[in-house]
Amino acid sequence: MKFSTRLNSFKTMPENFFGDKCLKSLTVFDYISRMATVDGLTHVELNYPEHFENTSVEEVKSFLTEKKLQVSGIALRFKNHYTFGEYANKDSQIRDKAIRETMEAIEVCNELGGEVTTIWLANDGFDYAFQMDYEKAYDKIVDALKQITSRYPDNNISFEYKPYQPRAFSLIGNISTTLVLLDDVGAPNMGVTLDFCHMLMTKENPAYSLALAARKNRLMGFHLNDGHKDNDDGLMLGSVHFMQTLEFIYYAKRYNYDGLIYFDTFPLREDPVAECEQNIRMYKAFDSFLDRFGLERVEEIIQSEDALEAQKLLYSFTQQQTLTTNK
Numbered sequence: 001m002k003f004s005t006r007l008n009s010f011k012t013m014p015e016n017f018f019g020d021k022c023l024k025s026l027t028v029f030d031y032i033s034r035m036a037t038v039d040g041l042t043h044v045e046l047n048y049p050e051h052f053e054n055t056s057v058e059e060v061k062s063f064l065t066e067k068k069l070q071v072s073g074i075a076l077r078f079k080n081h082y083t084f085g086e087y088a089n090k091d092s093q094i095r096d097k098a099i100r101e102t103m104e105a106i107e108v109c110n111e112l113g114g115e116v117t118t119i120w121l122a123n124d125g126f127d128y129a130f131q132m133d134y135e136k137a138y139d140k141i142v143d144a145l146k147q148i149t150s151r152y153p154d155n156n157i158s159f160e161y162k163p164y165q166p167r168a169f170s171l172i173g174n175i176s177t178t179l180v181l182l183d184d185v186g187a188p189n190m191g192v193t194l195d196f197c198h199m200l201m202t203k204e205n206p207a208y209s210l211a212l213a214a215r216k217n218r219l220m221g222f223h224l225n226d227g228h229k230d231n232d233d234g235l236m237l238g239s240v241h242f243m244q245t246l247e248f249i250y251y252a253k254r255y256n257y258d259g260l261i262y263f264d265t266f267p268l269r270e271d272p273v274a275e276c277e278q279n280i281r282m283y284k285a286f287d288s289f290l291d292r293f294g295l296e297r298v299e300e301i302i303q304s305e306d307a308l309e310a311q312k313l314l315y316s317f318t319q320q321q322t323l324t325t326n327k
């Protein structure tokens with residue numbers, strides 16, 4: 001299994017790894033060094049342009065080789081100029097810049113051997129009634145993605161939807177709109193990245209969103225985490241929606257998902273190394289429980305459409321796990 005996570009998590013509790021070293025002096029390389037100490041982590045994901053502002057792609061590449069880590073992909077982080085939108089921005093210069101930065105990110109992803117470039121349009125949305133011509137804005141997103149995907153037909157480009165935050169409404173905020181968007185763009189190299197918290201925020205049941213994406217052959221990435229639904233909490237895997245996480249991982253197995261398992265968590269008050277190890281351990285626990293229980297038995301439960309049968313999964317999980325102090 002390929003496990004990846006976000007670099008910025010590794011800024012938490014600096015004293016645990018960096019000692020007295022001045023926080024301001026810490027670089028991308030320091031955070032990667034810390035990530036390399038996570039047991040079981042195989043990949044890292046970097047943000048573009050954020051993580052390449054003071055470092056060259058070549059330097060990052062050779063450092064990762066030294067640390068025996070691979071790059072899962074590059075995530076676009078549209079900051080500063082993009083308060084009023086990215087691909088749907090009314091200022092054509094800013095819109096062109098967003099398209100250009102996406103293309104640069106894809107090229108960086110290629111140079112680093114990453115599998116996928118992930119696009120999250122943080123600001124393409126609205127806050128007020130009468131603030132936006134919806135159809136015009138939507139069409140601008142379609143047009144931008146057509147330009148990008150046709151320029152890089154051999155690259156995996158994935159769309160990560162989020163219903164709101166920082167905008168009150170995102171233009172593309174749920175699985176249905178994303179799948180319609182991908183149909184409208186019509187590029188075979190484009191897919192969807194399912195972020196667990198984002199799905200909860202828009203009141204989706206994550207496994208259903210996964211099934212809809214897989215049915216359209218658009219499943220490209222996972223951002224696993226957990227939360228209390230209204231906010232992008234980025235909590236540890238399975239900590240709130242235990243059964244929904246188990247169901248999500250079951251469907252990943254059912255559709256033979258072999259992509260990256262990326263943890264998009266925000267350990268703000270936890271040691272990030274231990275937090276990441278816990279997520280990896282938990283994913284493997286869910287995965288191996290399903291194998292032990294038997295995928296055919298799970299399928300029988302689903303086909304029975306019986307809630308009491310479904311609860312047998314929860315009951316079996318509690319019976320099968322042995323509590324140990326250190327693992």
Ligand SMILES: [Mn+2]
Nearest residue numbers: 160195223264
């Ligand atoms: Mn995410």
